[in-house]
Amino acid sequence: MRGCTWGMAFSLLLWALIAVIVMGLCSVASVVAEDEAVGHARSALDYLDGHLPGGQRIPPAMMRDGPYILACENRELDPWAVSETGDIGVWQISAYWQRERLARMGLTVDDLYDPHLNTVIAIAIFEDRGWGAWSCKGALR
Numbered sequence: 001m002r003g004c005t006w007g008m009a010f011s012l013l014l015w016a017l018i019a020v021i022v023m024g025l026c027s028v029a030s031v032v033a034e035d036e037a038v039g040h041a042r043s044a045l046d047y048l049d050g051h052l053p054g055g056q057r058i059p060p061a062m063m064r065d066g067p068y069i070l071a072c073e074n075r076e077l078d079p080w081a082v083s084e085t086g087d088i089g090v091w092q093i094s095a096y097w098q099r100e101r102l103a104r105m106g107l108t109v110d111d112l113y114d115p116h117l118n119t120v121i122a123i124a125i126f127e128d129r130g131w132g133a134w135s136c137k138g139a140l141r
Helices: 002-049 060-073 099-104 109-113 113-131 135-139
Strands: none
Touching: 002 060, 002 135, 060 113, 060 135, 099 109, 099 113, 109 113
């Protein structure tokens, strides 16, 4: 009977060790994927910063922290992305909450699908509220 108990204990310990190793590997893979998404977002911002309408530039704080927000909000940086809550484009801008801003800027909801204009709107939101308007503000490091 004791041999069976020790065997069962050993088996459980072995399975627990395997689970810890697998969870650790998944965690490492997740960090690598996250870092890759942040890197892609940083490259996208570098490009957009030199190509915004009217020569507008992305503020330094957005250049520094924006890749973490983008990697969380829209990992694929899909300009056609629409969230469950109706947030649109690269920066996941809420057409509902930003409708007055869009009107003041002479823009429409359709303009949110343009990564350049989506970024211009994101800059205006950021300058008013910082990262407070984005649900992924917790992704900042």
